[in-house]
Amino acid sequence: MPDANMSVTCSCGTNENNETLFDKLDEILEEYKFKEGGLIPVLQIAQGLFGFLPEEALHHIATKMNKPYSEVAGVVGFYSYFSTQPRGNNVIRVCLGTACYVRGGKQVLDSLKKELHIDVGETTEDKVFSLEVARCFGACGLAPAIMINDDVHQRVKPTRIKQILAPYYKTEMEEA
């Protein structure tokens, strides 16, 4: 059974009781557990609930869906979308698909790393940003593209990174 005292911070910024999160997860599992290909949507929803995929949640999902834990872990590790580490309140995804890559996606990524002082897969100390890479959002015409949470930023120039990030800091301050 999951540890009810485990502290989990949801990416939406609200601190929800862990028990409630697992109750919600159970509702989702009821809907998906017998569905063919149900594992990926469950993982997506679980990541939305917890902000990341904690080990306890993955064990719970494996048990309820009657799938080997090694397989669940394999699926989580396969998709860069999934994270097993707590993430910042804003997740930046830099597209390194072919179009974005040739139009400077790599330079955008380098600029972000420098600006935030973190590497891919890491979170800033103030927990404001996490940095990830992705392969194609389907926005090749806007290359190079990055996504911050659900916002797509198009034709990003490495020199304009600071300006792009600024509003997110501002929102942070307002919420605080």
Added chain:
Amino acid sequence: MINLTIDNTPLTVEEGTTVLEACKQAGIKIPTLCYLENIQAIGACRVCLVEIERVKDLVASCVMPVAEGMKVTTNNRRVREARKVVVELLLSEHEGDCQTCDRNEDCELQSLAHDLGIKELRYEGEKAQRFQDHSTAGLVRDSAKCISCRRCVTVCTAIQTVSALFPQSRGFKTTIGPAFAQNLDTVTCVQCGQCAAVCPVGAISERDQIDEVWAALDDPSKTVVVQTAPAIRAALGECFGMEPGTLVTGKMTTALRNMGFDAIFDTDFSADLTIMEEGTELLTRLKKALVDKEDVALPMFTSCCPSWILFAEYFYPDMLSNLSTCKSPQQMMGAMVKTYYAKKIEKKPEEIVMVSIMPCTAKKHEAARDEMNDSDAQDVDIVLTTRELGKMVKQAGIDFSSLADSEMDAPLGLSTGAADIFANTGGVMEAALRTVYEIVTGRELPFENLHVSPVVGLEGIKDAEITIEGTVPEWSFLEGVTVKVAVAHALGNARKLVDKIRAGEAEYHFVEVMTCPGGCIGGGGQPRITTDEVRKKRIAAIYAEDEGKTLRKSHENEGVAKLYEEFLGVPLGHKSHELLHTKYYKKELV
């Protein structure tokens, strides 16, 4: 039927046959690395490439079904070069320390590179981060050797339903292993070593303990005693190029003597002892159920196999009381050597080093279990696999093939044919029935040549019914009772059978489970690679060994009778309980 031509030779094969299988039928050998007959055909390694007329690219023959009029070419420059490049690319990522690798001269990648005529390594690629896993008693893993063929994943998930291994991460970073590429001790693994048995390279092997044995043999203060499991004698010869199924009992004994072991005993002896204990336990449970109307756990499951024990502790903790409390023959021998035999030769248990030769990697785990110290020392100190013994013989410079036969030592080297057949699926059941039936009726088991034919062979789940008639007075309560038995090998089959029993859909009195396909003759520590053909040959050898013996029932073993007379008292007696029986513990699934 489908007509096709392979290398210009016409051939007719059944529909659904793959090109690879058709080539095999035509006597053409296609190189493979990930393919496993009847188990895995996934086109992962790309080595089995062939050319098909009017198909632009070369195709992986293991996943290509035949089609009417298909023209296949298996040998031209394009095919040969492509296969070569595939293997060269695998080698570019592979840690190629062949001379010091555990799999040197027993490696499919190494011999394939040789067969394809690769003379230089043209590509030097980036190598993935290496990690080695020494976390478990039975198995070691080395990611730098892995070629991601997924054979281990398939046997672990589809055959054994343990699912400890799965591809983790993606692309170049893909590793094959437990969840999140952790060590094996962090997950549910039953140590059966079927992964190591099918690994084409040195990525998963048994923990090498050969040097520990040499150190013991070199230590003059130690008496080094060895026991050899029934399955070794039908397989060890393969380490020296002999045909599968060549019986080498006598040569093996001579080799062990030449290497300096002080006493050579037979796990067959303790297999006979197991039958005395387990047979009595079964009869006791039946009496409790039928006469005393007590609530007793039935069916009783055999407990010789350490991976099956782990499997039950992880997946069926509610049924642990159904497991026979008998220790396995390996552990019974260890306990007897360090008590009964130690007393005879006036040694303390700690002055004796008990070495086992097992067809199994899980036996290494079993020997290290906390419960296995009833002689006031670790009952079995070191466990070597068949493969390790083969290497040790070579290290000793012994020319195995030319050795003369010799006999194992008294008193714990005596055995009956019933013990030999512990090596294969159905064997423990047959051995138990030979003794139990005779105890209860005073007559021989009514099967031709004493073989319980319904439980012989490679079918995954087998069962039999035997009606007991003409009982001796002591066992008259069994008169007219139909004893129902079942046998399963490979844990996937065991799971199916146990699920049925648990759900009340099947009812048995006695069930034999062996973890490895075919039983111990197909164990995780046996010479590679064990196909069904090899299994059949080894099983035939084991039955021949059984049939060649004058004594073929465990209760006829005079050494065992003497052991009870001089030391143990009676089966299930106080001393037996202390030394020959054990407990099981629920384990948390990961």
